[in-house]
Every structure is written in structure tokens, then in C-alpha cells.
Amino acid sequence: MDMSAANRKGLSLFALIMIGIGSVLGSGWLFGAGTAAQVAGPAALAAWVIGAVFIGMIAMSYAEVGAAYPIPGGMARYGALSHGPVLGFITGWAVWIAVASLIPIESIAATQYMSSWSFGWARDLVDARSHQLTASGMVVALGLTFLLWLSCYWSVQLLAKINAALTLVKFAIPVPAVAALIASGFHTENFTAHGGFAPNGWTAVLTAVTTSGVVFAACALYWSKWPNTGIVTALTLPAAPVAALVLSRKGVKDLGRQFAPAWWIVFFLAALSLLSHLGSTDFGGRGVLPGGADIALVAAMALVTYFWAVRAGVRAHHAGLPGPDPVLDGSESPDDGSTAPERELTHV
Structure with a gap:
């Protein structure tokens, strides 16, 4: 995609607003609502x-950071700005997987x-x-994917016009x-007609928050149930050895210094997956940890990891x-108007 400075500035305010709204309103308005209702029943309203x-x-966090750092690729680069290139590589890896899918x-x-x-x-x-999807359905979905890719490849302004429509x-x-x-x-009787307001229990409400497209936040990852937590960890953590390999190929010797600010995210994902696997059966675990105790451990671990991350950034x-x-x-903005080059994976 042509993402030169001139092309980005050619997008109107209306086009930018439509891109923001279009990214919010997707297929989830039907699929997410339907799946959440199947998981949690009428209590899916609480999940929303x-x-x-x-x-x-x-x-609000992204709005604050985005206003302070209005740079392209911010979601993939804020980690590098706060904690250095290794965490930036890991977060960029995760964002790439999300956007690519x-x-x-x-x-x-x-x-x-x-x-x-x-x-x-x-x-x-x-x-x-x-x-x-059947074989013909896969062909149609592949064709739609190719058309969407073409709209991105030809011009960001063409993409903006299609998105606005x-x-x-x-x-x-x-x-x-x-x-x-x-x-x-x-x-209104439908809210209690089929087994009550929460026929599958309130744990199903928490599960619906993450697995039904309502929201997918790091603090709610545990609610998405095992093995979903393990899948997220398995997709994200391979970025760490890849980053180490790239740094080694660049001749960086002090890998410990480079990785020090990023160990907290590795610990967080690995520990959360372990707790999810051993946690209560309500969230897909093996039941080693009783219900309630697992949530308390997750909350305590999240709090510890938060302060660890802040100190690591400093x-x-x-x-x-x-x-x-x-x-x-x-x-980021040279005097000649050209786009500043992307930062290397390592800064030495």
C-alpha cells in the first residue's frame, strides 16, 4: 500500500472517521451478538x-498515546517507544497476526x-x-479476500472511498x-423464559466477553477459557526467539540488556496460560485450582506484572x-518533508 506522507495527508477527516467507524462496525453486530446469546443467554447484555x-x-489509553505520538503504525510501535525494540517486536508481531487474520x-x-x-x-x-464453508464457499471467501487486498494495494485513498461507502x-x-x-x-418475558436471566451461570457471561467478539483484552484473556489462552500464548511468544535471532544476526552481544524490559510480557502470557490450564473447570481448566482462587491469582499476577512493566519501561x-x-x-518528521526511516530492531 502507498503509505507515503503525501498520500496519508490526502485523506480527509470524513474518510478517517469512516475508517474508524468501519473498523468498529463489522460482522460482529450479528455474529457477536448471536454467539454471546448462545453462550450466556439473556445475561449477554451484562457481557456487553x-x-x-x-x-x-x-x-482512552490509545487516544491519549495517539494524540501524543501521531505516528504511522502506532499500535505496533508504542511498545518500542516505551520499552525498547524487543517488546516493540513482540507487540508488532501480535498486531501483525491480528491484522493479517x-x-x-x-x-x-x-x-x-x-x-x-x-x-x-x-x-x-x-x-x-x-x-x-463448503469448497465453493472457500473459493468465494478467497476471492473476497483477494479483492479486499487489491483495494489496499492500489491506493489508500481508493480503500478510504470503498470503506466510506x-x-x-x-x-x-x-x-x-x-x-x-x-x-x-x-x-420482556424472553429475558427469563428459558432458564432465567443467566441460564448458564455468570461464568458464561465472562466467557462471552472474550470468545463471542464482545471484547478481547489482556486482563480478560483468562475468561476466554483454556485452550484459547494457550493458543494466544503459542502464537505470540515465538516472537521472542525470533527477536533474539535477528539481534544475534545483527551482531548484538548484550541480549540480556535488550530483553530485560520485555521479560514481563513473556512471564504474563506464560503464567496466565498455566493458570488457565490448572484453573477451575468453569473456565476450561483441569480443576486443580478451585473457582474463585484462580480469579484471585490472575488478578494478583496482573497487578504484579503491571508494576513490573512500569519499572521495566523506566x-x-x-x-x-x-x-x-x-x-x-x-x-519522525524531517525538515525536507520526507518520511523518517523505520527504527532498526536494535539501538546500540
Whole structure:
């Protein structure tokens, strides 16, 4: 994608707002709501409130940091600015996995939507029994993924125009649909008709917060149940040895100094996976840790890790690992208007 400074500045405020709204309103408005209701029943409403609290805190944090450091690729680079290149590499790795999987996920969701059309070919896109994509459905999803990739490759402005049109459609369909459903009949007895407000217990509400697309925050990772916590750890932690390999290839000798500010995230993910595996059966664990005690341990570990991360960031800056500040030192915006080069993995 053409992400030159001139191209980025060519995006209007309306296009940027549509990109933000379009990234929020996705397939989850139906799939997330439906899955959360299946997991938690009517108590899924509480899951959405809990999710809103988590997302609100995350959004305010990103808004504060984003305003202070309005740099491209911020989500992947804030870790490097706070704790040095190794943590930046790990967080960038995690962001890359999330972004790389987003387009295929949305393509699959769009194909599942298409299976509800009355056309014969559309009905064959999803298997009625397994609810998985058929061979023809995989072909359609792959084609949609390729088209979305092309829109990104050709021009960021073309992507912005397509996104603006799709975002308007996202408003034009869900809002009248929700209004029509409420107007046709709002039956409050449905909140307690099938086993009560929380038929699957309140642990199901916490699970719905993470596994149903309501929110996926680090502090709520434990609620997503084992083996999901282990999968997240297995996808993220390989970035650490890869970073060590890259640093070694660059001739860096003091790997301990480079990795010191990043050990807290390695400990957090590994310990959280272990607690999830040994935790209560309500969250998919083996039941070694009784219910309640596992949540207390997770909360205590999160608090300890938080203070560890803060101290590690301070020490990283004292050691000069983050390198030049792109805002305070002006390294991000050279006087000639060109884009500053990306920082190397190591700063020595």
C-alpha cells in the first residue's frame, strides 16, 4: 500500500472517521451478538456492558498515546517507544497476526451472510450441518479476500472511498433492522423464559466477553477459557526467539540488556496460560485450582506484572533502549518533508 506522507495527508477527516467507524462496525453486530446469546443467554447484555468498560479504558489509553505520538503504525510501535525494540517486536508481531487474520475473517463472515440469499449457488456456500464453508464457499471467501487486498494495494485513498461507502451501508442496514424488530414487538418475558436471566451461570457471561467478539483484552484473556489462552500464548511468544535471532544476526552481544524490559510480557502470557490450564473447570481448566482462587491469582499476577512493566519501561529509558523520541527529538518528521526511516530492531 502507498503509505507515503503525501498520500496519508490526502485523506480527509470524513474518510478517517469512516475508517474508524468501519473498523468498529463489522460482522460482529450479528455474529457477536448471536454467539454471546448462545453462550450466556439473556445475561449477554451484562457481557456487553463489561466489554464496554474494558474497551473504554483501552480506547482512552490509545487516544491519549495517539494524540501524543501521531505516528504511522502506532499500535505496533508504542511498545518500542516505551520499552525498547524487543517488546516493540513482540507487540508488532501480535498486531501483525491480528491484522493479517482480520480480512480473511471478514471474508468468511461475508460468505456466511451470502448463504442466506435465495440463490441456489449461495445456499451451497455453507454446509447446513457443520455450519462450515463448503469448497465453493472457500473459493468465494478467497476471492473476497483477494479483492479486499487489491483495494489496499492500489491506493489508500481508493480503500478510504470503498470503506466510506461500506460504512454507510453498515448504518443503512442495521439501524432500520433493529428499529423494525423493536417496533414489531418487544417481549420482556424472553429475558427469563428459558432458564432465567443467566441460564448458564455468570461464568458464561465472562466467557462471552472474550470468545463471542464482545471484547478481547489482556486482563480478560483468562475468561476466554483454556485452550484459547494457550493458543494466544503459542502464537505470540515465538516472537521472542525470533527477536533474539535477528539481534544475534545483527551482531548484538548484550541480549540480556535488550530483553530485560520485555521479560514481563513473556512471564504474563506464560503464567496466565498455566493458570488457565490448572484453573477451575468453569473456565476450561483441569480443576486443580478451585473457582474463585484462580480469579484471585490472575488478578494478583496482573497487578504484579503491571508494576513490573512500569519499572521495566523506566529502566529501559535510563538504558537508552527506546532510542530517539520521534516527537520530542523530531526524528519522525524531517525538515525536507520526507518520511523518517523505520527504527532498526536494535539501538546500540
